[in-house]
Amino acid sequence: MEYTNQREAYGSTLVELGKVNRNIVILDADLGGSTRGKLFEENFPDRHVEMGIAEANMTSVAAGLAQTGKIPFVNTFAVFASGRAYDQIRQTIAIGKLNVKICGSSAGVSDFGDGSTHQSVEDVAIMRAIPNMTVLCPADANETVKAVRALAEYDGPCYIRLNRNDYPNVTSPDEPFQIGVPSILKEGSDVVLFATGYMLTLAMEAASKLEGRVSVKVVNISTIKPLDQVRIKELVKGAKGVVTAEEHSIVGGLGSAIAEALRLERMPVEFVGIQDCFGRSAHSYGDILKYQNLTTERVVEAIETIVSLQ
């Protein structure tokens, strides 16, 4: 079935995988209803481990489970997964290349109501800075299903960032998915727009608004790390410049990763992202996106900035 919510896609895909792979174990820290780890608990109570409100312990327990051959998926909100359990991830999981999957749920500003304490503006930067870590940020529910299946097959530490809210799919369920491989959603030649997560939806809207005026190539970067730098250089060849779009701080996220890849190219890069600030509570996802200037209009403006440089 087709989902329109990444959390639902995540929880349901884990159940599907749990039926065929007895080694998959899910850990939650009293947020299973929200992370949808609850679905796994309902189906396989013996392989769902409730760890209580203790994320540091949960993350190290996952390391121990991995060392006995299990494939643990650790669920909590992205702020806690990347912040509260950072040291546990770094010291044991990443240094030892242990097969632990960390799910940063309700990532970015998607937990609009709970405000700055629950909105992760820096989780990608934190996780991306850790050696040996793979960082995934699927665009929508369709891609989440494929990413979770790929994670179960992948042997090593991985962080996956998921949105809390419902929104229509922008990627096709038939599109093949491979960790580390960017996909082109729309061809174009003037400006290359790299987007990740929900911002891919806004990127496609922006590209279509500029149709006939600016030829925009839209690339989905759902693996932020490892980033194939050779492939990124190929994708931008001949373009006037690059725009990146992410629901994350401009410090250390997708924009930084793309700029690092293009550091020896003579090519301008403009970032659409959160301007190094915390969020606040909002009544809707739309309100907080607008507050953080994460809008289609802002993506259009960024593309026009690149074009105007010529």
Next chain:
Amino acid sequence: MYNEKLVADLEDKARKLRRNVIVSMGVGFAGHIGGSFSSADMVAALYFHKLRHDPENKKMAERDRFLLSKGHVAILQYSALAEAGYFPVEDLVNTKRIDSYLQGHPDVLKTPGIEAGTGSLGQGLSIGLGMAMGLKMDGLDSKVYVLMGDGEQQEGQIWEAAMAATVYNTDNLVGIVDCNKLQATGPICERFDAGDIRHKWESFGWNTIEINGHDMKEILWALDETDKRNGKPTVIIMNTVKGKGLSFAENVVSYHNGMLSKENYDKAMAELS
């Protein structure tokens, strides 16, 4: 109760481990002598008597696991692993060298026989709990032993793990607390006293045993007590002396992570021969 030969053999092993620690430190390099020497008797009893393990079949699923949560005394664990045959004793002198597989703290990818990367204090018990849970899921009766420090009891994560271990009835998990009463900056009672540790563990639902950590018979008894599975994890609180067995290092704070002069190196080797 325990045959005298076994006890004498293990005491001899403990002396060898202490000697290996000195050899692996060498002259002029800092090393965690104090905590290595306070834990040496327990580690000898584990590796040369209690643990089900096989250096020829390092990854056998049924092995018991030993985790060094107080990862700074890695040189003690290396000494035991070398003595047990995981790698040549001669390699100990290369500890911490740029090209060595013997790192300053346990590294699961680099060193044979290391079960988990530790060094950031307070995390070993949680990792051990995960292993204990995984072993139970697989129907294996292997046990997991986690050695912690008494200073380390200041880390909050230990108490998160203590709580979770009783929720999941991991009676295959054994915590060992080396109470040598000194932390890096001074006596624990003067620096940051966690109070009645045994009572704390008890209140979290653990079986508790308190012993003299330098009495081999008591160590063997305590380890055997942990085999009585009653649905609860067990913690062994062992009272020890930091730097035990080395006259000039006993109860001396600076030997938490100290360096040996040529003179003290020779003196140590003589005392431990």
